[in-house]
C-alpha cells in the first residue's frame with residue numbers, strides 16, 4: 428500500500444481521500460529540514476503547501492518517493508529539476524484557490540483605498556479620527572494587472588464589475604484574449620504610467636523578479652497603490668519602503684514577502700502599508716478544493732499511474748491512463764530490448780506510432796521507451812527522469828506518427844542510431860493489453876519479452892537448432908519458449924529463447940563459439 432506524508436497544514440479531506448483510495452497516510456506538520464530528511468525515506472508520496480521546502484537534499488533522502496503534490500499553485504518551494512532527475516513527479520492544483528486569491532487581492536485593494544486597517548486600529552484605540560482617513564473611490568480608476576493568467580483574469584473580471592478600467596501587461600496575453608477579458612493590453616511602461624492601482628499575478632521567475640524595481644516604481648504614476656498577492660520577490664521591498672516614505676506610492680498591500688515567514692521587514696510600521704501572512708489561498712472553500720484535488724491526483728498516480736497537473740511529465744487524463752498503460756509496458760520492454768542489444772553508444776532514438784497507437788499521447792510512450800533503454804545502465808531511471816537524462820546525454824529523440832494502416836492494428840517501433848547505422852524493433856498489443864514483440868532488426872518474429880532470454884543471430888543452416896538445444900541442455904538451462912525468424916532461406920536468422928534461469932557467462936561464450944553463430948546476448952526483462 429503506498430504511503431503518503433502530509434507535511435503542511437491541510438484540510439482533513441486530503442487524508443480521507445488518500446485512505447479511501449488505498450493509501451496509508453501520516454500527517455506530520457511543522458517539521459524542520461532535518462526532521463523531514465529523517466523520515467521522508469519511508470514515503471511514496473509527499474503532500475505539501477508552501478511551508479515545506481522540497482530541496483535536493485530532501486529528495487536525496489527519499490529513495491521511495493514517487494510524487495510530490497502541492498495543494499495550491501506555486502511550486503517555487505520544490506526543486507523541480509532535482510525531482511525530475513530523481514524520477515519524482517511534481518503536481519500542483521492550478522485552479523483550486525484562484526478565486527479565493529483573486530478575492531484577497533480585491534479585498535486588499537479596498538483596504539488600501541479606504542485605509543481600513545489603520546482606521547480600524549485608530550477607532551478601536553478610542554480616537555474617532557474621522558478627518559484623518561480620507562479615501563479614494565475605485566470607480567473609474569485604472570487597475571494595472573501584471574500577469575493575466577488564472578488569478579489575474581478573475582481579478583480583472585471583478586475590477587470591471589467595480590467599474591474600473593483594467594490595463595494588463597502579460598507577454599503571453601494575446602490581443603483576442605485581452606478583448607475577451609475586457610482589458611487593454613499594454614506594455615509594462617504603459618501600465619506603470621497609467622495605473623492608479625497595480626496588482627501582481629505572475630509567478631516568480633528570472634523575468635519577473637523585482638519587476639517592480641526602484642526604477643520601475645519611479646515610473647509609476649504618483650500616488651499609485653500596489654498590491655502583491657502573488658510571490659515575494661516581485662517587488663523590491665527596500666525601494667517600496669522608500670517610495671511609501673516619499674509619498675510617491677500612496678499605499679501598498681503585501682500578502683507575500685521575499686523572506687517567509689516574514690517576522691521582520693523594513694516595511695512593517697510604514698504608514699499606508701498593509702500586510703497579511705500569505706493568506707491569499709486561506710479560505711475554507713479553497714482549502715477544501717486543493718486538499719481534495721491534490722489527494723485525488725496523488726492517489727491516482729500512486730495507485731493507477733494516472734497523471735494530472737504534473738509539472739515535469741506529460742499529463743494523462745483518467746480516460747487516457749487505462750488506454751495508454753499497456754503501451755507503457757510495451758514501450759518499456761522495447762526500450763529495454765534495444766538498450767540490451769546495442770553494444771555501441773546510442774546516438775539517436777526514434778519512436779514511431781502506427782495504427783491505434785498513432786492516436787495516443789506520444790510523450791509518455793517515448794518516456795517509457797527511454798526508461799526501458801536507460802534502465803540498462805541505472806535502475807533508478809523511470810518515465811519521469813528518463814527524458815531529462817536522455818537530454819543530458821545528448822540523445823537525439825524523435826517521435827513519429829503514421830496515419831497508414833500496417834499489418835497490425837497498433838504498432839510501436841523503436842529505431843536506434845549508432846555509429847554502425849540504424850536498427851529497429853517493433854511490438855504490438857494482443858487483445859489491446861498484452862505486449863508482444865513482432866519484429867527484431869528487420870526480421871519478423873513474435874515473442875513475449877519476459878524474464879530471462881537469449882538472443883542469437885546465426886546463419887540459417889540445418890542442424891543449428893539441435894546444437895543450441897544441446898548446449899543449453901548440457902549447462903542445465905531449461906528452455907521455456909523458442910522463437911525463430913530469418914531474413915531469407917539460408918540467410919541471416921535470429922533466435923529468441925526464453926529460459927527459466929539466468930544464462931551463465933561460460934554458456935554464452937560457448938554459444939558464441941558454435942559454428943554459424945554471429946553474435947549472442949543474454950537478456951533480462
Ligand SMILES: NC(=O)c1ccc[n+]([C@@H]2O[C@H](COP(=O)([O-])OP(=O)(O)OC[C@H]3O[C@@H](n4cnc5c(N)ncnc54)[C@H](O)[C@@H]3O)[C@@H](O)[C@H]2O)c1
Nearest residue numbers: 501528574575576577578597599628629630656657707708
Ligand atoms: N498569495 C497566495 O496565497 C497565492 C495563492 C495562489 C497563487 N499565488 C501565486 O499567484 C501567482 C499567479 O498564479 P496564477 O494561478 O494566476 O498563475 P498563471 O500561471 O495562471 O498566471 C501567471 C501569468 O503570469 C504571466 N507572466 C509570466 N511571466 C510574466 C512576465 N514576465 N510579465 C508579466 N506576466 C508574466 C503568464 O503569462 C501567466 O499568464 C503565482 O505566483 C502563484 O503562486 C499566490
Ligand SMILES: O=C(O)[C@H](O)COP(=O)(O)O
Nearest residue numbers: 476477478499500501708
Ligand atoms: O501558490 C499558492 O497556491 C499559494 O501561495 C498558497 O500557498 P499556501 O498553500 O501555503 O497558502
